[in-house]
Amino acid sequence: MIRLQGVHKWFGALHVLRGVSLEVRKGEVVVLLGPSGSGKSTLLRCVNLLVHPDAGEVFVDGVRVNRREVRPEWVREQIGMVFQSFNLFSHLTALENVTVGLTKVKRVAREAARRKGVAMLERVGLAAKLDAYPAQLSGGQQQRVAIARALAMDPKAVLFDEPTSALDPEFIKEVLDVITELAREGMTMVVVTHEMGFARNVARRVLFMDEGQILEEGPPEEFFASPRHPRAQAFVSKILG
Amino acid sequence: MSAPQPPVTRDWLDIVLGASVTIVMVVVLALLLVGGRTLDFGYYTTFIGGRYAAPVYQILLSAAVVSVGATVIAFAIGLGLGFLTGWARALRPRPRRERAGLHGPPLARTLLGAAGRRLSRRLADFYVETMRGTPLLIQVVLLWSILQTALPSWDPTVRNLFTGVLAMTINTGGYQAETFRGGFQAVAPGQVEAAHALGMTRWLTMRHVVLPQAFRLVIPPLLNEFIALFKASSLLSWIGVIELTKVGKDLTFVNPHVFELFLLLTAIYLVVTVPLSRVVSVLEERLRIPGLGVQALPRQARRLRGRATL
Numbered sequence: 001m002i003r004l005q006g007v008h009k010w011f012g013a014l015h016v017l018r019g020v021s022l023e024v025r026k027g028e029v030v031v032l033l034g035p036s037g038s039g040k041s042t043l044l045r046c047v048n049l050l051v052h053p054d055a056g057e058v059f060v061d062g063v064r065v066n067r068r069e070v071r072p073e074w075v076r077e078q079i080g081m082v083f084q085s086f087n088l089f090s091h092l093t094a095l096e097n098v099t100v101g102l103t104k105v106k107r108v109a110r111e112a113a114r115r116k117g118v119a120m121l122e123r124v125g126l127a128a129k130l131d132a133y134p135a136q137l138s139g140g141q142q143q144r145v146a147i148a149r150a151l152a153m154d155p156k157a158v159l160f161d162e163p164t165s166a167l168d169p170e171f172i173k174e175v176l177d178v179i180t181e182l183a184r185e186g187m188t189m190v191v192v193t194h195e196m197g198f199a200r201n202v203a204r205r206v207l208f209m210d211e212g213q214i215l216e217e218g219p220p221e222e223f224f225a226s227p228r229h230p231r232a233q234a235f236v237s238k239i240l241g
Numbered sequence: 242m243s244a245p246q247p248p249v250t251r252d253w254l255d256i257v258l259g260a261s262v263t264i265v266m267v268v269v270l271a272l273l274l275v276g277g278r279t280l281d282f283g284y285y286t287t288f289i290g291g292r293y294a295a296p297v298y299q300i301l302l303s304a305a306v307v308s309v310g311a312t313v314i315a316f317a318i319g320l321g322l323g324f325l326t327g328w329a330r331a332l333r334p335r336p337r338r339e340r341a342g343l344h345g346p347p348l349a350r351t352l353l354g355a356a357g358r359r360l361s362r363r364l365a366d367f368y369v370e371t372m373r374g375t376p377l378l379i380q381v382v383l384l385w386s387i388l389q390t391a392l393p394s395w396d397p398t399v400r401n402l403f404t405g406v407l408a409m410t411i412n413t414g415g416y417q418a419e420t421f422r423g424g425f426q427a428v429a430p431g432q433v434e435a436a437h438a439l440g441m442t443r444w445l446t447m448r449h450v451v452l453p454q455a456f457r458l459v460i461p462p463l464l465n466e467f468i469a470l471f472k473a474s475s476l477l478s479w480i481g482v483i484e485l486t487k488v489g490k491d492l493t494f495v496n497p498h499v500f501e502l503f504l505l506l507t508a509i510y511l512v513v514t515v516p517l518s519r520v521v522s523v524l525e526e527r528l529r530i531p532g533l534g535v536q537a538l539p540r541q542a543r544r545l546r547g548r549a550t551l
Contacts, residue, residue, distance in 0.1 A: 073441070081438040083434070083435060083438075086431075087435035088432075088435075089454075090530060090533060091453045104441065104445055104449055105441055105445065132532075133531045135531070135532030135533045136531060136532035149439070153439065153440070
């Protein structure tokens with residue numbers, strides 16, 4: 001579904017991604033772990049071309065997407081993204097946030113978009129908040145709206161960039177529950193997170209990144225029990241205490 | 242047990258006090274300036290001959306139409322100019338490697354796009370700096386001297402008015418560009434990224450995410466700009482446009498009652514500017530995004546607004 005081959009990215013003189021290759025199969029949930037500054041977010045953004053790789057190839061559904069003939073908007077339309085800081089459009093209601101992509105990008109008729117938006121918000125448990133503005137919602141509710149916004153586009157895969165890092169502890173579970181449910185329904189997902197419990201329970205595979213490279217990958221049980229790379233060992237012992 | 246009541250407010254007291262202070266001040270000023278003679282308000286209906294050939298108040302009213310009209314036209318066209326220039330100035334140059342075009346549009350278009358972005362940014366910078374960095378009066382006279390030679394066959398009255406409105410348009414466009422740029426850049430970059438992530442193009446993002454939010458932010462500064470521009474329209478008197486200030490100046494040559502004349506001029510300028518700040522308060526209230534910003538009670542909001550206009 002998603003394949004990256006030898007991806008490099010520089011920010012100025014900073015070499016953020018140093019030849020990253022990765023494959024995510026349909027219906028798979030992959031969790032990206034690693035210390036901050038290791039390039040996880042940049043890698044995620046390379047998949048939907050919010051960041052353009054300087055070298056390497058990105059494939060989505062078998063199509064090489066980082067080339068001139070492909071409009072990045074076309075790629076982004078097919079891949080949902082959920083951000084750490086929610087990034088809801090603050091002048092739109094919850095429902096409008098969910099439908100704006102449908103009506104403006106996919107040009108779905110207003111009534112159909114509305115029905116779909118309502119269904120998506122029901123799915124994340126926010127049927128009662130259709131007309132609320134983002135500033136009137138809790139962090140957990142905002143993030144669930146953001147998930148509904150991504151799902152409404154019928155994405156082939158969804159990227160999560162630390163979806164619970166900006167949340168107060170009492171709201172983390174409601175968001176993780178939604179993402180877990182999504183995983184059960186077979187959505188293809190790449191998740192950057194520091195929630196180890198979530199990584200253990202939901203991920204099929206865990207990738208450990210540091211300094212712009214993927215140093216280790218494997219099933220979560222194996223990775224957390226016996227990491228092989230020294231830096232992975234240091235990371236795991238730090239977060240598991 | 243009754244619930245605590247909000248304290249009784251006395252808006253009318255404020256108004257009465259403010260009004261009496263103003264009246265007393267005007268009377269004192271009048272006595273100081275006019276000295277022993279009595280105020281001559283009958284002067285307003287005095288017929289002035291020669292070039293103007295109308296009563297004083299009529300001359301002033303038609304001049305007011307010119308002032309307001311010039312301001313409205315210049316401001317409206319300046320809006321478009323300011324929007325585009327502000328957008329150009331808000332564009333951030335992309336990192337070199339992305340411009341080199343490993344993918345995205347064909348290389349030629351990418352290079353052209355990069356050069357275009359750069360050039361439009363530079364041009365916009367130059368434009369804004371020139372407009373902000375020089376007095377409007379200089380701009381007006383300079384443009385007048387240019388159009389004087391460029392359009393020699395035009396009727397001088399028409400040409401002068403055209404010159405004045407054009408100078409005001411270009412000038413206000415520069416100021417409005419800064420306002421728009423500020424508004425665009427105040428919209429959270431995360432929301433722009435989210436819009437792109439949904440598959441929105443640059444234009445769709447501008448139209449549906451940035452603009453609706455920036456619009457709310459730029460209303461108060463744009464209104465300030467309108468008021469400033471209206472007052473600055475008095476500079477057109479320099480190139481012979483028959484607007485309020487020019488008329489005021491001319492009339493002092495035929496009648497020595499300067500105080501009455503300029504009192505009326507003051508009133509005319511105020512009649513235009515004061516209601517405008519009211520309009521903006523109403524607009525702001527109406528466009529407020531629920532949950533964002535200070536949630537004032539209606540009554541408090543009204544009182545706060547009253548203060549702001551004093």
